[in-house]
Every structure is written in structure tokens, then in C-alpha cells.
Amino acid sequence: MLENLIQPFEAAINQFKKRDQLEKVLPAIGYFCTYTPIEVIHAAGFTPIRITGDAGAVEKAYAHMPDFICPFMKRALEKALNGKYDFLSGVVQGYSCDAACGAVNIWRDAIGGGIYHTLPLPYNSNPEARAFYKSALNEVVEKLNALGGSFSESKLDSSLGLYTEIRNILLDFYERSFKGDLPLSTQQMLTLIEAGAVSSPEAYLDMLKALKTHLRNANAEKKQDIPVMISGSLVEDPTIIEMIESSGGRIVADDLCNGYRQLVPAAADGGSPVDRLINRYIQRMPCPARSRAEDRLAPLIELMQKSGAKAMILIIQKFCTPHLSDYPSLLKAFKEKGWPVLLLELDESWQPGGQIKTRLESFFEMVGA
């Protein structure tokens, strides 16, 4: 029954993977990072498509990047070099980390066509920073309009409404899952979110609404495994999730940029649509590429407490400087709270291997003792 409910989302992902019925999302603009204001892209008449790496090999991308770049960026470029993103009208990227910044410029050189724009997002929230943010958004709008888009403030208002509704439904699912009341697994939640990253938001919202109706009275199966939170950038393959859950763990919360983190907050107040957009992105649940480890602690602790997690597993894409740099501080703070932390690093194959399985089993034994 549940599988049937998730099936439309899997179908949307598979259809996108085959680049089937692309006309449903065209014209489309790609983005790497969830700090990219996708509402502006949508309001200009483009479907924002999140570029992903997915598990696989890296061959051609090594002609453009060294091996010590995160799997996400290497694999995304590999896919682009294999023509998988030829349908995009360009890439707009909200400035996050060094690798993503370089990737936009490398894509411009290696892939070409359309626009390649890195949006210089401010790190502060004072009036000057907000004014600058507005100007930076205007520059994106001008480029999108020059590409055939037609942006207006009223369209932005509608786009904000659409994405707020989407985020609210997903956050509602998360709230239920924190209470152990959602009959969806972590992997199924990630599947839902992935489908949204490659679909038109209008069609996606309809799918979510239908799912919400079906799940209204559904009950979750109670499990006795050890509740854990996972944290990281993108988890791009289900194997590690399955391994955690087959080693004695039960994932009850996530701090992933292809999971919960990108949804919070669903919206923000403000006088104009642009102000509301800016306020939301400034109030975003922080990513380590743009914040202090200390700023991440309060929302992470809140997630641990409301989900009842007893430990945290960091699933880090190999060579991810922002996440690796925060690890010592998070480890210290979590230890003080009595929450064990396990750090796992995965390469582009996303295959955890026997050693990680053993580490997971020992970790859960230790947490459960």
C-alpha cells in the first residue's frame, strides 16, 4: 500500500533520470545548492532543477577537477559531460562553498550554452546586506529575463506561495515522523524530496497533496532500534541508509541538504515578496559552508530532542571542507550532551563496505549499552 503511494514520486525521479518527458520541466535552470533562491527562477518562468551527483564512477570529470573534490561536484560534472544536463538553459548558484563556486565556472568552460551565474549571497543580515541581496537578485532577474524569462513581483508572490505550501507539507510529514507517527521510512522521505528537485513545483504539489490525504489516518509501525539523527550534505544513494537501519539503528531525524535542512523555515514574514524571500534565506537552518558550527548547534539540538534521537551519525561526502571543519565542535558539544557521534566518509561510489558495517554495529552496541 505504502509503496503505491510513493510510486508517483519514484516514477518522477526515474522519468527524469531517463530524461523522459523533459518538456514538462522546460525551460529549466540548474542549481547546486539549496541557498539558491529557486522562487526567483520559477517566477521568471523556468523550472529550477537541482543538479545531483548520484552514485557512480568519475572518469571524464578528472580532465577538469582533481580527485580531492567532493563526490557531488565530481559526479555532477561527469553527468554534465555525458550530456545529462544538456537540456538546462543554464546554472544559477547561490554562493556556498569553494567547490561549487569553481564548478559553476568549470561548467561554463566545459559545457557552455546558457547562463552561468553565481549569486554572491551576503553573510550578514544588517540593512546594507539586505539591500545588497536585493541588488544581487535583480542581477539574476535581468539575466533570466534576457534568456526569455519574464519576472514580476506578483509572479514571485505566487512562487513563494507554491514553495511554502510544498515545504509545509514536507515539514508536516517530518513533524509526524519525529513523533513516530509517520508510516514513511527515511529513504522514502528522501525520495519525496528528490522528486521535488526534478519536477515542476505545480505537479509536485499535487502529488504531495494526494499523499498527505492518503497518509492522514495511516499509522506507523513501532520499531525498537536505536533512534539516531543523520547529518551531512547530500546523501545520494540509499545503501548507507539501509546499512544504518540493518545494523541496529533507526533514523528519526536528518540534517541533510537534500532532506530536512533545506525546508526550514518554510517561509518568512516581510513587506514585499522580495523581502519575504530574503528573510527566509537569511533565516535558513544553516549549512556549515555559510555559518559557524555554533550557529548550527541550537537547531541540531532541537532536532535531537524532538525526535528522541540518542546519537548522531555524520555522513560526509569525502573532501567536504565545510562539514569536516565543523566536526570537532559538533563532536565536543554532542559529547557534553551525552550523545555519541560517528563520522562516516563516503566516496562517489556511495558503497559503504564491510568496514563501515562493522563500525555501525559497534556504534549501536555502544549506544545501546
Next chain:
Amino acid sequence: MTEERKSKKRLKTSKELNRLVTEYYLNCQTAKAEGRPVAWMPPMNGVIELCYAMDVQPVFPENWSPVCAAFGLTPQNFKVSEDMGYSRDICGYLRNIIGYVNGLMNEKDTPLGGLPEPDILFTPGGGCVPVMKIFHALERRFPKAAVFSADLPQVAIEDINDTHIDYAIAESERLINFVTETTGRRLDMDRLRETVVLSDQACALWDEIMSFRRYIPVPFSAAEMGIMFVMVTLQGTQKAVDYLTRVRDEVRQKAESGSGVIENEKLRLFWDNIPLWYNMGLFNYFEAAGGVVVAETYSAAWSIRMDPQNPIRSLALKSLKSYPLVSCVSINKRKEMVLNACREYAIDGVIFHRNKSCIPITLGQMEIKRALEEELNIPSVIIDADHMDERNFSMAQFQTRVDAFMEMLADRKGY
């Protein structure tokens, strides 16, 4: 650093540098002792001139890392930071300075007197992620320091417009007010103009010094790159101008008299990316095959000319341009810069240091490599290494690749 790992210096003025380095770090300690505010900041921006104009002593934790490498302190610093949980995959500057402030800094008798504790931390937003994370760690280590969270748009040089400049100016003004509120020191605009004049003179001298490297034979090589120290730490001071004037005079004399680095200069090389601070002697390695490293990307980023009539705007522009000039923020501009340098300096071959400790500079190298081959027919070689962590460098692999490359270059030139 053992003797063979130190570069062989041939300029008399290079040998003066030890005194300047010692004096600079002594001044940092003296400032602290005398109650002058000490501000730790990232390099490559216009805050240094503001500091000197406001009698605030700037200290550069990144610059301390090459000093640690030269004194062989890096392994100890790495041990401290890695024991704290910092991964070996993170930039070596980060692991070195975090290790230092949490380890050796607490001990007496560190070389050059060590670094004085900061009264102010200028934490960057923008620039590379490791530097931002270094300052977050410094905030933890020095909780009494006043923190200014700076913001700077990350924009390719060719895309910088008035919006970015206006915001960078607004940030400079916010920073000046912060320093005044924190230290009670007000900015005297005449003093700032004088500082900017000195900074611009240093840049003009730097450009002039670099221009003599067009001479064949080249009067000095990358082995003397240590002179860059004054561009990093002393921009905006008379001391930098005086020193660079002496360097310029010596280099000019050598260039005009045809006195080259080596007897028989056969191959002119370009180095891309940060040097291996623990093994500067590598720059002399090429000499056995008649090669000299004539120019580098890294040395270009320290010279951004200024307009003393518009000091704040000039400093804002310097902040906006410096980092993109050498990083993946501005790959096209960097490519243009390297290609121009290869034309101007009559380069025969390029060495790309694929630097595990610096993603922003390493990204874009392959694009530049291709452009060199396609547009200028200049071959290049990639050296896998790390500017701080010796464990990521293999001398045998370096020699194998460089020897083959030098043979190929020599063949091409008919030697």
C-alpha cells in the same frame, strides 16, 4: 627546514628578509606589550591599510603558517589539530594555525616570539571556506577578542559592478566604526591617504620588480619569493616601500648587467599555485636542467594599484579583486592572466602544483592548462603536492615528472 629544503637565495636583499620578518613579529609582540590593539585578519584585502592608518597592529595567521613550515613546527601543529578531530583532508593552513593556537602558542620560546593574542578578530564571510573556518576556530580559542564579522561579495573580477563596490565600501565603513567603538581610535582620512599612497607605491615597485623578470637571463627566480612577505604583512608602510626600493635597485642592476640566476639559462618556467612552504628548495631543482622559475600566479595577487584620492573605494576594490584574481571565483580572468604572463615572460613550460590544501586555486588549473596548449602551444606538467602538508608530497614522484618534463622542453628547444 633542513638546508637542502631551503631555497638558494642569490639576491642580497633576499638575505635582508630575515631581519624584516623578525622585526615584524617583534613589532606584533611590542604592540601587545604597549597596549596597542592587535587584530588578526586574513590577508589579501584592504583591511591591512586601515589597520596601519588606525595604529592597529595587523597579524596574519595564514602568513604564520609558512613561518611554522620554515621552522619545522608544522608536524607538531598538525598533531594537535588532528587530535582535536580535524581531518587531514582539510587545508593545511587551517590545521596548522588551529594546532598552533591550541598547542605551541601556550608554550614559551616559540620562534620569533610567537604570535600575540588578538584583541580583535576580523572574521571573513566570503573568501575561501577554510579561512572562514579558521577564524571561527580562533573565536573559540580567544573568546575575549572583539569579533567583526566581515562580508564581501564573491564575484568574478570581470563581473564586479557598482553594486558590489558600494557594498564593499559600506562594509569598510562599518569596519572603521567597529574599530573606533572597540579601540577608541578614530580614522584620520589624511593618514589613510598617506597609507594608501604607500601601499600604491609598494604595488608600483612590485610591478616594476616583476617587470625585470622579462629580461633574459632572468635576474631572480621563484626561489626568492619570500620577498612577497612585505606585500602580505607591511603594505601601507614606509618600511615596505624602502625595502622594495632596494630590491628593485638590485634587480634592475642585475637585469641590466645581464646577470642571471644561473650561468646558462635554457628554459623559462611558470609556477601556478602556492609554493611548498616546507621545501622552497624545489625552486632550485630545475636549475640543474637549465630551468628557472621566472614567474608565478601567486605573486600577482598582491599588487592591486590604488587611487589615493579615493582611499576607501580603492581599498574596497582591492578586497573585491585580490582573492578572485588567484582563485576559482574568476577562472577566466586567471586564465587570461597566466596566458599574458607566459607571453610577456617568454615562458617555455608551466608547472601546475595540484595543491591538496587549496581547492580554490587548484580548481580551474585544467582549464588554464588546456588554454596554454591550444592558444600558445606551451606544455605543462602537474605536480601533486600540498603547500603545508609534507605527507602529501613525494619527492620521487616530483623528480620523475619534472625530469621527464624538462627533457621534453629541452628537446622542443633543440638543446
